[in-house]
Structure formats: C-alpha cells, structure tokens
Amino acid sequence: MKFPGSQSVYIYPDKDRSYYCNIYVIRTPKKQVLIDLGKGWSYRKFKKVMRKDGLDIDKTDEIWITHVHPDHAQVAWLAKKLNCPVRCHPEGVKILCSPIPWTSLLEEEKQIATTWQKQIFRAPESIVKIVLRLLFGKWFRAVEKERVKIFEENEVIDFSDCRVRVIFTPGHTKDSVSYLIVEEKILITGDLVRLHNKVGIPCYNTFDADFKGAMRSIRKYYRLTADNKIESIAAGHKEPIVKDWSKILQILLLNLENGRKLKRRAEIFFKDHKTFWLWQLANFIDDLVPEDVPRKEKMFLAFVLAKALNKI
Numbered sequence: 001m002k003f004p005g006s007q008s009v010y011i012y013p014d015k016d017r018s019y020y021c022n023i024y025v026i027r028t029p030k031k032q033v034l035i036d037l038g039k040g041w042s043y044r045k046f047k048k049v050m051r052k053d054g055l056d057i058d059k060t061d062e063i064w065i066t067h068v069h070p071d072h073a074q075v076a077w078l079a080k081k082l083n084c085p086v087r088c089h090p091e092g093v094k095i096l097c098s099p100i101p102w103t104s105l106l107e108e109e110k111q112i113a114t115t116w117q118k119q120i121f122r123a124p125e126s127i128v129k130i131v132l133r134l135l136f137g138k139w140f141r142a143v144e145k146e147r148v149k150i151f152e153e154n155e156v157i158d159f160s161d162c163r164v165r166v167i168f169t170p171g172h173t174k175d176s177v178s179y180l181i182v183e184e185k186i187l188i189t190g191d192l193v194r195l196h197n198k199v200g201i202p203c204y205n206t207f208d209a210d211f212k213g214a215m216r217s218i219r220k221y222y223r224l225t226a227d228n229k230i231e232s233i234a235a236g237h238k239e240p241i242v243k244d245w246s247k248i249l250q251i252l253l254l255n256l257e258n259g260r261k262l263k264r265r266a267e268i269f270f271k272d273h274k275t276f277w278l279w280q281l282a283n284f285i286d287d288l289v290p291e292d293v294p295r296k297e298k299m300f301l302a303f304v305l306a307k308a309l310n311k312i
Contacts, residue, residue, distance in 0.1 A: 001053065002053070003024075003186065003232070003234065003241070004232075004241065004243055005184075005232075005243065006181075006184050006186060007161075007184070008026055008027055008028050008159070008161060008162050008181065008184065009024060009025070009026055009027075009181060009184065009186055009234075010024065010025040010026075010027060010050075010053055010055065011023070011024055011025075011234065011240055011241065012024075012025070012046075012049060012050075013240045014038065014237065014240075018041060019037075019038035019039075019040075019041050019046075020038045020039045020040060020070075020071040020074075021036050021038045021071050021072050021236050021237055022036070022234070022235065022236055022237065022240040023035070023036055023037060023038055024036065024188055024234060025050070025055060026159065026162075026164065026181065027055055028159045028160065028161040028162060029160075029161060030159060030160045030161070031061050031062075031159045031160075032055070032059055032060050032061050033060070033061060033062045033063070033064055034057070034060050034062075034063050034064070035063075035064045035065075035066065035179065035188055036064075036065060036066050036072040036073070036190070036236065037063065037072075037073070037074070037075035037076060037078060038071060038072065038074065038075060039070050039071055039073075039074030039075060040074065040075075041075065043057075043078065043081070057082070058082060060082045060084050061084055062084055062085055062086070062087055063076055063078070063079050063082070063084060063085070063086045063087070064086075064087045064088070064177075064179065065086065065087070065088040065089075065092060065096070065177070066176060066177050066178070066179075066188070066189070066190030066191070066236060067088075067089070067092065067172065067173045067175050067176045067177065067190050067191065068088060068092040068095045068096050068101070068105065068173075068175055069105070069173065069191070069206075070101070070102050070105075072190065072191075072236065073088075073092075073096060073101075076096060076143050077141040077142065077143055079143060079144075079147050080143075080144065080147070084147075085147050085148065085149045086143050086147055086148050086149070087148075087149045087150070087151055088148065088150065088151065088175065088177065089150070089151060089168060089174075089175035089176065089177050090150045090151075090175075091174050091175035092175035093145070093148050093150060095108070095175075096142070096143050096148060097142055097143055097144070097145045097148060098142055099142055100142075101141075101142055108208070109206060109207035109208055110207070112207040112208050151166045151168075151177060152166070153166070153167070153168045154166065154167065154168075156182075162181055162182065162183050162184065163181075163182040163183065164179050164180065164181055164182065165179070165180040165182055166178075166179060167179070167180060167220065169189070169190075169192055169217035169220065169221075170210050170213035170214070170216075170217060171192045171202050171209065171210055171211075171213045171214025171215075171216075171217045171218070172190065172191045172192045172202065172203050172204070172205075172206070172209055172214065173191075173206060173208055173209065174208055174210060174213070176190050176191070176192055176217070177190065178190060178192070178217075178221075180224070180229070180230065182229075184232075185228075185229060185230055185231040185232065186230075186231070186232045186233075186234060187221065187224070187230045187232070187233050187234065188234045189221075189233060189234065189235050189236065190235075190236045191203045191235075191236040191237065192214060192217055192218070193218065193221070193233070193235060193251065193252070193255060194235065194237070194238065194239075195233060195235050195238070195239040195240075195241075195242045195251060196238065196239050198290050198292055199290050199292060199293060200251070200254035200255055200257075200258050200290065201255060201258050201259065201262070201289065201290070201293070201301070202214040202215075202218065202255060202259070203297075204297060204300050204301045204304050205296070205297045205300050206300065207300070207303065209300060209303075209304045210304065210307075210308075211259070211263070211304045211305055211307070211308035212308050214259070215256065215259050218252055218255050218256055218259075219256065221233075221252050222249070222252040222253070222256065225245065225248050225249055225252060226249065228245075230245075230248060231243065231245050231248075232248075233248050233251075258288065261288050262285055262288055262289075262301070262305060263305065263308070263309075265284065265285050265288055266281065266284075266285065266305040266306070266308075266309055267309065269281055269284045269285075270306075270309060270311055276306075276311075278299055278302045278303055278306070279299070279302075281302040281305065281306060282295075282298045282299050282301070282302040285298075285301070285302065285305070286298065289301065
C-alpha cells in the first residue's frame with residue numbers, strides 16, 4: 001500500500017510474521033528499489049501483493065538493506081533472480097556474502113562477547129556452536145559478492161523525481177543504515193528506534209549493539225527533525241509509521257533522556273562493583289527499563305552499557 005501522503009513510497013507491514021520485518025518500496029517512473037526483504041516469504045505471493053499496487057517486483061533496479069540481520073536480509077539472494085545489485089553498509093558485506101551468513105554473524109558476535117559469552121548462553125562454547133549451526137545455518141543464502149555495492153555515508157541518490165540521502169546510523173548494529181527521502185521528509189530507520197512510547201530506548205538485542213553509537217545516531221535523527229527535514233518515520237518492526245512531527249520529537253527525546261539515565265545508573269553501579277555479573281547490572285537498571293522490554297534484551301542492554309563504559 002502507499003505510504004500515507006507519499007507519491008513514491010510503498011509499505012508492506014509485517015502482519016502475523018509474514019515477512020518478519022516491514023518491507024518498503026521506493027518507486028518512481030525511472031527507478032524501483034526494495035528496502036529490507038525480510039525472510040521466509042514466497043516470491044510468488046509477494047509478487048501478487050505488489051501487483052495490487054501496480055508494482056512489478058521483476059522490475060526492481062536495486063535492493064537496499066538497513067542492516068544484515070536475517071529478518072531484514074535473508075531474501076537478499078533474490079537479487080540473482082531479479083538481476084539487480086544489493087546495496088548495504090561497508091561493514092555488512094562480509095556477513096552478506098558469507099557462505100552461511102547468519103552463522104558467520106553469530107560467530108562475530110560471540111567474538112565480541114569474549115569471556116562474557118557463557119553469561120549469555122549459559123552453555124559450553126562447543127555445544128553453543130553446534131546448536132547455533134543447527135538453528136541458524138540454513139536461515140539464508142549468501143549474496144554473490146559481485147552483486148554487492150556499498151553505500152557511502154551521506155551519499156545522495158537521485159531518482160530524478162526524488163532524492164534519497166543515505167545516513168549511517170550505528171547503534172542497533174555497526175552496519176545500520178537509514179534512508180531519508182528528502183522531498184517527502186520520510187525517514188526509513190531499520191531497527192534503531194521503536195515507535196511506541198512505552199519503550200523509549202533504542203533496540204539493543206545483539207552483542208554488537210553500540211550504546212554510544214545509538215545515542216549519536218538518535219541525536220542525528222533529532223537534529224534532522226528539529227530542522228524540519230523529517231516529518232515521518234518508518235520503522236523496521238511493529239508500529240511501522242509515525243507521521244507526526246511533534247510525536248517524533250517526543251519519541252527521540254525520550255530515547256535520549258532514558259539513555260542518559262541508564263548511563264548514569266551504570267556509572268553508579270561500577271563505583272561499587274569492580275567485578276560483576278551481567279544479571280547484577282541488569283537488575284540495577286531494571287526500574288529504568290520499561291516492562292515490555294524482554295529480559296533477554298535487558299541482559300544485552302547491560303552488556304552494551306558495560307562495553308560503553310570500558311568494563312568489558
């Protein structure tokens with residue numbers, strides 16, 4: 001369906017985990033781009049869905065990825081069928097083109113976790129490795145390296161009818177990218193921010209999440225919104241759209257305020273704890289974290305806070 005008020009952006013929301021993320025399409029008379037293809041859906045069914053909007057998936061010129069998690073990039077191999085390139089952050093190429101991308105991603109995250117791995121997985125590394133390969137090794141196929149084109153930071157892509165500015169926004173992952181449709185003031189964000197007010201913290205659910213990077217990226221969003229360059233935000237999951245300038249400012253301010261509170265609380269914790277377990281830090285910040293954030297993500301939040309304060 002058409003993005004509300006837009007002439008060039010279409011949205012296919014993830015309903016009942018059909019796609020596992022919200023899929024976006026930018027379509028102008030001269031170019032068509034698919035953004036984040038999710039995972040596990042039928043090519044033929046999605047082709048029919050797009051056809052209802054007068055779009056033809058086979059006329060896709062490029063596939064863009066906000067970050068190389070499987071729920072956003074698993075179907076990127078479709079580029080071969082569509083005979084088009086895949087574009088992503090430079091940091092995403094290694095994973096996207098790996099023979100078993102999701103397994104490679106988890107191996108990379110385990111390296112970041114180093115000696116803290118057992119606190120998260122609670123199992124010997126050898127068993128974890130076997131389980132991860134069984135669970136995730138078949139999740140998605142590699143993209144041929146010759147099809148991958150990297151973005152440049154602040155690159156502006158001219159569609160003739162509209163321009164898209166590519167913004168590097170690390171935080172949820174180091175390879176996160178956001179897309180600003182300049183004339184229509186629509187920002188497609190991936191997973192960094194969640195648009196329901198109850199949460200109000202960035203999405204930290206991976207080892208390579210970056211607390212400081214997330215705060216910098218959200219400040220970028222805030223400055224662009226304050227300068228009236230953003231009027232709508234399109235997220236990667238759940239509530240896909242906020243088309244309300246004042247509400248966007250409110251959401252971003254809440255993220256920044258909660259981030260400062262969490263950092264201060266963690267600094268207090270580390271004054272009294274020279275050695276610690278992640279669950280202790282997670283419990284110490286628990287009252288600052290909304291109830292609808294899963295316990296597993298609270299543990300990841302504790303991890304990225306400790307990492308940001310150089311305690312890991």
